[in-house]
Amino acid sequence: QVQLVQSGAAVKKPGASVKVSCKASGYTFTNYGIIWVRQVPGQGLEWMGWISAHSGNTNSPQKFQGRVTMTTDTSTSTAYMELRSLRSDDTALYYCATNKSPRLGIDHWGQGTLVTVSS
Amino acid sequence: EIVLTQSPDTLSLSPGERATLFCRASQSVSASYLAWYQHKPGQAPRLLVYGASNRATGIPDMFSGSGSGTDFTLTISRLEPEDFAVYYCQHYDSSRGMYTFGQGTKLEIK
Numbered sequence: 001q002v003q004l005v006q007s008g009a010a011v012k013k014p015g016a017s018v019k020v021s022c023k024a025s026g027y028t029f030t031n032y033g034i035i036w037v038r039q040v041p042g043q044g045l046e047w048m049g050w051i052s053a054h055s056g057n058t059n060s061p062q063k064f065q066g067r068v069t070m071t072t073d074t075s076t077s078t079a080y081m082e083l084r085s086l087r088s089d090d091t092a093l094y095y096c097a098t099n100k101s102p103r104l105g106i107d108h109w110g111q112g113t114l115v116t117v118s119s
Numbered sequence: 120e121i122v123l124t125q126s127p128d129t130l131s132l133s134p135g136e137r138a139t140l141f142c143r144a145s146q147s148v149s150a151s152y153l154a155w156y157q158h159k160p161g162q163a164p165r166l167l168v169y170g171a172s173n174r175a176t177g178i179p180d181m182f183s184g185s186g187s188g189t190d191f192t193l194t195i196s197r198l199e200p201e202d203f204a205v206y207y208c209q210h211y212d213s214s215r216g217m218y219t220f221g222q223g224t225k226l227e228i229k
Contacts, residue, residue, distance in 0.1 A: 035218065037164075037218075037220075044205075044207060044220060044221070044222045044223040045156075045158070045164065045207055045209075045220040045223070046220065047217070047218040047219065047220060050216065050218070059215075059216045059217060061217060095163060095164070097163075097164075102152055102211035102213065102218075103151050103152060103169065103170060103211075104169050104170075105154035105156075105166045105168070105169030105170075105175060105209070106154070106156075106164070106166060106209070106218075107166045107169075107175060107176070109163035109164055110163065111163060112163060
């Protein structure tokens with residue numbers, strides 16, 4: 001069965017960077033992309049970006065462009081999301097997820113990684 | 120950029136009642152790329168419906184989705200205690216390769 005296991009919680013200072021990992025299993029990693037979604041406390045789900053595990057192509061909303069880098073390591077079936085220049089409002093629960101096709105919704109999710117930004 | 124607006128923000132109902140949640144897109148969208156999720160604290164979101172009206176694997180038929188164009192609906196026919204959660208609609212813009220979520224509807228026990 002498809003499983004996505006994320007790295008543990010992190011506490012960072014403003015201005016620092018954080019890199020969240022997402023290890024996939026139960027499917028051929030390069031067949032599907034990895035989606036990154038976050039939830040700031042008290043707010044809704046927010047799409048941060050997508051990376052093709054096959055080609056490495058990425059896409060993200062303008063809000064995060066220039067501050068987020070998504071990568072994959074096909075040798076370990078692991079995806080990474082790095083967010084730079086952290087601010088207090090980046091404190092959030094970060095999820096990785098995957099799907100076979102955007103037509104089928106996002107059906108497999110990691111457990112989430114809490115990133116706290118505090119001085 | 121497509122914006123999804125859900126209503127109401129909060130819906131207070133009792134177990135056994137019927138819940139109807141709405142999602143309105145800022146412009147006409149393809150129903151093929153419209154999905155609904157249930158999200159509970161401490162858990163990952165759970166896919167309920169994809170393609171506007173197709174239940175995801177393992178989702179009971181008490182959940183149903185409908186709609187087209189700009190207006191979409193998620194109906195929960197008879198609420199169980201475990202159904203009280205936050206529900207999100209989500210769209211994928213295939214022309215730009217971008218996902219958008221609505222702001223969510225909190226379904227709470229009355």
